[in-house]
Amino acid sequence: MSFHGPGTSKVMSELLQPDPAGLKRAAEKIQSGGLIAFPTETVYGLAADASNDVAVARIFSAKGRPSFNPLIIHVPTVAIAEKYVVFSEIARQLADSFWPGALTLVLPRTADCAISKLASAGLDTLAIRIPGHRLALQFLAECDRPLAAPSANPSGRISPTTAQHVIDGLGDAISGVLDGGACPVGVESTVVGFENNSPVLLRPGGVTKEALEAAVGEVLLHSDNGTISSPGMLLSHYAPACPVRLNATDKKPGEMFLGFGREQDKLSDINLSEAGDLTEATAKLFAAFHMLDEMQVQAIAVGPIPEIGLGVAINDRLRRAAAPRN
Ligand code: TXA
Ligand code: MG
Helix, strand or coil: CCCCCCCCCCCCCEEECCCHHHHHHHHHHHHCCCCEEECCCCCCEEEEECCCHHHHHHHHHHHCCCCCCCCEEECCCHHHHHHHECCCHHHHHHHHHHCCCCEEEEEEECCCCCCCCCCCCCCCEEEEECCCCHHHHHHHHHHCCCEECCECCCCCCCCCCCHHHHHHHHCCCCCEEECCCCCCCCCCCEEEEEECCEEEEEECCCCCHHHHHHHHCCCEECCCCCCCCCCCCCCCCCCCCCCEECCCCCCCCCEEEEECCHHHCCCCCEECCCCCCHHHHHHHHHHHHHHHHHCCCCEEEECCCCCCCCHHHHHHHHHHHHCCCC
């Protein structure tokens, strides 16, 4: 038995309803420097006022996130984004094609950018997006300030796609969670930077490379010898507590099998999409990992997933989940 004396008791965060009263309460917490988790179309974000250094510092400490890993800034309109970053012509085309939506653009900070330097980890660029989720946009309007928001999970763990996932991971470290149900996309935004004015894919995500290329032509893949860095792409990430084995075609003793498509159905304890639909599989991926984590399974085996469209983002997250832990 353990004794929790004064000062050691944990304060659980509030579950805030997606109605005017809940939004108002959430915005008040942000305006007074607090942390609120909110739904986006991709995953739940852990928001703080991006112009408040102390509030931004609280995000890093709540998540246990290394301070060299910069955050994404969320804004409600392109006009507001222009106060903080400088758009090139091609960046503007991408914003016009995909915002609001699951695309983050890494662009130079404006000379008088009011966003905390801590949020961009001291870099002279800023990652920014307009989320494609009604409640997220209402929340941004109610807060009336830019929101710095990484995914609302302890650093290195699986991103949350429901309010309950947030409470399970960070419940005692934040002020509240705005409950918007399950996130429709289910995987983080695609992060695009620019090298000599050409778009470079820094993180595969909810907008596919194929869709980006249909809008603006060739998109380069990030390479470590390039001039832009992607500090968040640590290999072990999105990791459940137990070992993960990829491209499995059988199930070993003690393993739970995460499958995809009809052919893997016989082996599957959880099938991400019986119909072999990558959009459905993406939406279910993190929830499946959270469920297996909660069941405290010994090991997870994952069947092969095609490396096309959203499959690229799924396989990226799976490789990180399976990587040696650091
Ligand atoms: O879908 C999403 O993007 C979610 C929701 C909440 O918007 N957010 C999210 O944030 O995934 P986070 O912090 O987990 O991932 C941010 C990624 C990291 O890989 C980080 O290194 C990269 O964006 N990033 C941020 N600022 C950057 C910059 N200035 N240059 C290069 N990469 C940057
Ligand atoms: Mg994250």
